[in-house]
Amino acid sequence: MSKHNITFEELQGNSTGFYALVGILGALVAMGLFAAYTMEHHGHVITGMDNQVVWGLPHIFAIFLILSASGVLNVASIGSVFRKAFYHPLARLSGLLAITLLVGGLVVLVLDLGRPDRLIVAMTSYNFKSIFTWNVFLYNGFIGVVGVYLWVMMDRSLQQFYRPMGLIAFIGRFILTTGTGSIFGFLVARSAYDTAILAPLFIAMSLVLGMAVFLLVLIASCVWGKRAMGIAFLERPKNLLSLFLVAVFYLITVYFITNLYVTKQHDLVYFLLASGSIYSYLFWIGYLALGTVIPLAILYHPIVGKTRNGIIAAASLVVVGGFSLLYTIIIGGQAFPLEIFSGMEVISSGFFDERAYHPYVPSVWEFMLGIGGISFAMLLTVMGMRILPFLFVPSSLSAIHLSPEEID
Amino acid sequence: MRYWLTTLGLLFGLALSVVVVAGDDEGKSWIPSPPKAKQAANEQTQCVEPVDVMRRMHGSYLKHHRDKTMYLGIRTKQYSLVQCINCHVTENEQGEYPSIQSRNHFCNSCHEYAAVKLDCFQCHATRPEEAYENQVPMVKPEGHH
Amino acid sequence: MTDETNPNRREFIKNTAIVAGVAVAPGIFLHSVSQAKPDEHPVDNSVRWGMLIDTNKCTTGCDDCVQACNKEHGLTIEPSHRAETQPQWIRKVELKHKQTGKQTSLPVMCQHCENPPCQDVCPTGASFKREDGIVLVDKHICIGCRYCMMACPYKARSFVHETLTEQKPYSPRGKGTVESCTMCVHKVDKGENPACVTSCTHGAIVFGDLNDPNSEISQKLATEQSMALREGLKLNPGVRYQGV
Numbered sequence: 001m002s003k004h005n006i007t008f009e010e011l012q013g014n015s016t017g018f019y020a021l022v023g024i025l026g027a028l029v030a031m032g033l034f035a036a037y038t039m040e041h042h043g044h045v046i047t048g049m050d051n052q053v054v055w056g057l058p059h060i061f062a063i064f065l066i067l068s069a070s071g072v073l074n075v076a077s078i079g080s081v082f083r084k085a086f087y088h089p090l091a092r093l094s095g096l097l098a099i100t101l102l103v104g105g106l107v108v109l110v111l112d113l114g115r116p117d118r119l120i121v122a123m124t125s126y127n128f129k130s131i132f133t134w135n136v137f138l139y140n141g142f143i144g145v146v147g148v149y150l151w152v153m154m155d156r157s158l159q160q161f162y163r164p165m166g167l168i169a170f171i172g173r174f175i176l177t178t179g180t181g182s183i184f185g186f187l188v189a190r191s192a193y194d195t196a197i198l199a200p201l202f203i204a205m206s207l208v209l210g211m212a213v214f215l216l217v218l219i220a221s222c223v224w225g226k227r228a229m230g231i232a233f234l235e236r237p238k239n240l241l242s243l244f245l246v247a248v249f250y251l252i253t254v255y256f257i258t259n260l261y262v263t264k265q266h267d268l269v270y271f272l273l274a275s276g277s278i279y280s281y282l283f284w285i286g287y288l289a290l291g292t293v294i295p296l297a298i299l300y301h302p303i304v305g306k307t308r309n310g311i312i313a314a315a316s317l318v319v320v321g322g323f324s325l326l327y328t329i330i331i332g333g334q335a336f337p338l339e340i341f342s343g344m345e346v347i348s349s350g351f352f353d354e355r356a357y358h359p360y361v362p363s364v365w366e367f368m369l370g371i372g373g374i375s376f377a378m379l380l381t382v383m384g385m386r387i388l389p390f391l392f393v394p395s396s397l398s399a400i401h402l403s404p405e406e407i408d
Numbered sequence: 409m410r411y412w413l414t415t416l417g418l419l420f421g422l423a424l425s426v427v428v429v430a431g432d433d434e435g436k437s438w439i440p441s442p443p444k445a446k447q448a449a450n451e452q453t454q455c456v457e458p459v460d461v462m463r464r465m466h467g468s469y470l471k472h473h474r475d476k477t478m479y480l481g482i483r484t485k486q487y488s489l490v491q492c493i494n495c496h497v498t499e500n501e502q503g504e505y506p507s508i509q510s511r512n513h514f515c516n517s518c519h520e521y522a523a524v525k526l527d528c529f530q531c532h533a534t535r536p537e538e539a540y541e542n543q544v545p546m547v548k549p550e551g552h553h
Numbered sequence: 554m555t556d557e558t559n560p561n562r563r564e565f566i567k568n569t570a571i572v573a574g575v576a577v578a579p580g581i582f583l584h585s586v587s588q589a590k591p592d593e594h595p596v597d598n599s600v601r602w603g604m605l606i607d608t609n610k611c612t613t614g615c616d617d618c619v620q621a622c623n624k625e626h627g628l629t630i631e632p633s634h635r636a637e638t639q640p641q642w643i644r645k646v647e648l649k650h651k652q653t654g655k656q657t658s659l660p661v662m663c664q665h666c667e668n669p670p671c672q673d674v675c676p677t678g679a680s681f682k683r684e685d686g687i688v689l690v691d692k693h694i695c696i697g698c699r700y701c702m703m704a705c706p707y708k709a710r711s712f713v714h715e716t717l718t719e720q721k722p723y724s725p726r727g728k729g730t731v732e733s734c735t736m737c738v739h740k741v742d743k744g745e746n747p748a749c750v751t752s753c754t755h756g757a758i759v760f761g762d763l764n765d766p767n768s769e770i771s772q773k774l775a776t777e778q779s780m781a782l783r784e785g786l787k788l789n790p791g792v793r794y795q796g797v
Contacts, residue, residue, distance in 0.1 A: 040729070042715065042716075043713070043714045043715035043716060043728045043729065044638070044712065044714045044715075044729075045634050045635075045638050045714040045715040050635060050637035050638045050714070051637055051638065051639075051641065051702070051708075051710075051711050051712060051714075052637050052708075054699040054702040054703060054712065055699065055703065113696050113697045113698055113729070114695070114696065114697015114698070114699070114712060114713070114728070114729030114730055114731070115695065115696050115697045115729040115730065116696075118694070118695075118696045118697075119696070121677055121694045121696055122676060122677055122696050125677045125678055125694050126676070126677070126678065127672075127675050127676060127677060127678035129672075129673050130673065130674050130675055130676045130700075131674070132674060132675075132676035132698065132700055133676045133677075136676065183700075186674070186704075187670075187674075187703055187704055188670065188704075188706065188786055189670060189703070189704055189705060189706035189786075190703070193703075334703070338706065338707075338708055340661070340706070340707055340708070340782055340783060341646070341648050341782065341797075342783070342785075343650060343651055343652070344648040344649065344650055344651065344657070344797075345648065345649045345650075345651050346646060346647070346648060347647040347648065347649050347656070348646070348647045349644055349645070349646040349647070350616070350619060350641065350644030350645050350646070351641045351644040351646075351661075351708065352636075352637065353644075353646055353708070358637075474693065476595075478689065478691055478693075479681065479683065479691075480595035480596060480683075480684075481590070481594075481595060481596035481683065481685070481738070481742050482592065482593060482594070482595055483592045483742050483743075484592045484593050485592070490722045490723070493722070530716075530717075530727040530728065531692055531717075531720060531725040531726055531727030531730075532720065532722075532725045533719075533720050533721060533722040533725070535722075536722075537722045537723075540721060540722060
């Protein structure tokens with residue numbers, strides 16, 4: 001295998017810039033922890049979440065990170081499962097990000113719990129009928145599997161396990177995202193969630209978000225680490241990103257069209273897409289325009305699509321679009337009222353059943369917690385790169401027969 | 409000579425401990441003195457089990473009983489937290505009940521001393537049932553918590 | 554924790570119930586079981602508690618049941634906080650039929666489903682159903698994830714959003730856990746009616762054993778038309794409505 005001729009190195013990590021980055025990330029993590037402490041001390045009363053919209057901004061951040069984590073591993077999988085030599089130099093970074101992003105997401109999820117001090121209960125007392133319980137195992141299992149995958153990538157004496165571990169990790173990531181999607185897909189109570197298409201939609205979103213985050217981190221590691229990388233090197237990952245964007249668009253279109261087919265779901269589709277609610281704006285402007293159309297235009301543009309800044313802009317917009325779509329589905333799905341009394345109009349209720357929709361305004365605490373989670377994931381990534389050789393040595397790429405313009 | 413030195417040392421130590429105990433009110437060091445229960449559960453054992461057994465095992469009894477009550481609806485009184493509180497949390501001369509943060513509260517008197525965190529009372533009532541029925545006031549929580 | 558809290562000890566309970574049934578003179582004991590159960594006896598599935606709410610008797614503007622519930626369980630409302638964060642175990646709802654315009658007034662609380670979605674989704678097993686059909690939260694192992702609130706088709710649950718003091722001895726509640734109507738299980742175990750039932754001066758709520766064909770609720774259900782909320786979900790709630 002020619003891949004073994006590629007050499008890897010640690011991040012130098014002795015520049016002022018490195019320490020500044022670590023310092024900033026550390027400060028953001030501390031801010032997130034402070035937010036979590038304040039939320040636990042006062043209770044969730046200080047957040048925008050309540051008994052009507054029970055999952056809020058922290059869950060958007062957490063699901064964003066968890067989806068990205070499973071999607072980012074795709075880069076390594078293409079290398080080992082689909083045997084594309086081009087992706088071998090990127091496999092280690094892909095594995096590292098899969099672990100750090102997942103840990104960041106889980107930290108946000110756990111710190112938002114009403115009783116985060118009872119994490120031990122969540123780890124010892126199980127209800128195996130709950131998809132949440134499965135996810136506890138899937139998340140922990142995923143971290144373990146990717147850890148072993150990274151190990152066999154780095155330990156030459158274990159190279160015969162590289163392919164099988166790659167396959168296991170590949171299957172694991174699909175199960176993981178199916179589990180995440182099913183958290184919502186199994187909720188028969190709410191009209192926005194009760195559909196099996198949420199699982200494939202979440203898988204497609206994970207591919208998009210994972211690839212966007214991967215591109216951003218890869219470019220950052222090369223620019224800030226002053227490591228040579230030609231723009232042509234980003235050609236294939238960016239084409240994959242475009243493909244995944246189209247897949248998400250397809251699935252979300254199917255989601256809304258199937259809902260439009262069912263007459264009783266018309267109100268829901270109207271509310272999410274056409275009512276002028278925040279969710280309509282997030283969908284059309286945040287997800288569709290900013291998060292899908294413009295990135296596709298950039299990525300396919302013959303000139304802009306071949307510039308580093310163009311790719312950075314496209315990947316960043318994709319992240320914005322991902323957040324917007326998650327917000328539309330997860331918050332919008334809760335804001336739309338339950339239909340408890342079939343055929344009846346609710347005139348008044350002691351629990352807000354009469355509302356056309358439930359308002360939700362996220363608090364600064366939730367935002368701080370979410371940013372803290374992303375920062376924690378990035379901090380772990382930087383630390384990982386500093387300690388172990390995750391980054392390929394650019395000059396060794398000729399070993400896998402990349403053309404000169406691809407390595408610059 | 410040696411004997412005298414030892415005696416002197418002992419006296420010194422005793423004097424010191426008197427100072428420390430006297431300084432109790434200032435809150436540095438203290439010995440828990442849980443209030444007396446309203447009545448003995450029975451003649452032989454005082455509490456629902458012998459006192460030394462209760463000291464060691466009450467956490468375990470309470471935990472097992474809570475699950476039986478919650479899941480199976482078994483509402484016997486022997487190991488019930490409400491019954492413990494009913495008997496052990498007593499009024500002061502003014503007819504007020506101590507707050508759970510007070511060293512005069514039966515549970516907290518030892519738990520604070522032993523530095524074992526109690527979280528039962530984030531949810532559970534800290535005063536006897538009759539206190540809630542008769543609206544008996546509670547002593548205001550003391551400063552540092 | 555695992556053994557003690559596992560509610561699926563049907564065999565054990567069944568055997569205990571059988572032994573108890575044999576030990577106590579059957580005629581007397583079995584007749585009185587639907588009223589008061591001895592403290593030391595575990596509940597079993599020979600009983601299923603339920604409620605029948607007659608919306609023809611329930612009166613617009615009356616919220617006696619809500620007040621009684623709040624008082625019984627110490628559900629205090631903190632006026633300075635957003636109303637959406639405050640606890641709600643039972644609520645009054647006024648409805649108007651979209652086609653006919655007929656107006657209906659009714660209370661909604663935890664419907665005590667036979668197949669509760671909250672129990673299905675709860676990761677730790679904190680949401681559970683007692684053998685006698687009462688759905689409860691084990692707040693000792695509730696981690697406050699709120700997945701049950703996402704799953705409940707009746708929006709019957711509240712999350713405790715702030716630190717509480719002055720809880721009732723028989724109704725422990727605490728910050729960071731989810732709660733809902735307990736069907737006043739502390740009263741039911743003593744053979745009493747839930748607080749909402751006793752407070753209703755219009756006699757709109759009948760409480761009783763759905764498994765006992767001679768109970769008032771079963772007799773009424775056998776002769777009168779009734780329905781469950783969101784019947785299509787096939788959750789077979791213990792709370793049923795007539796006149797809707």
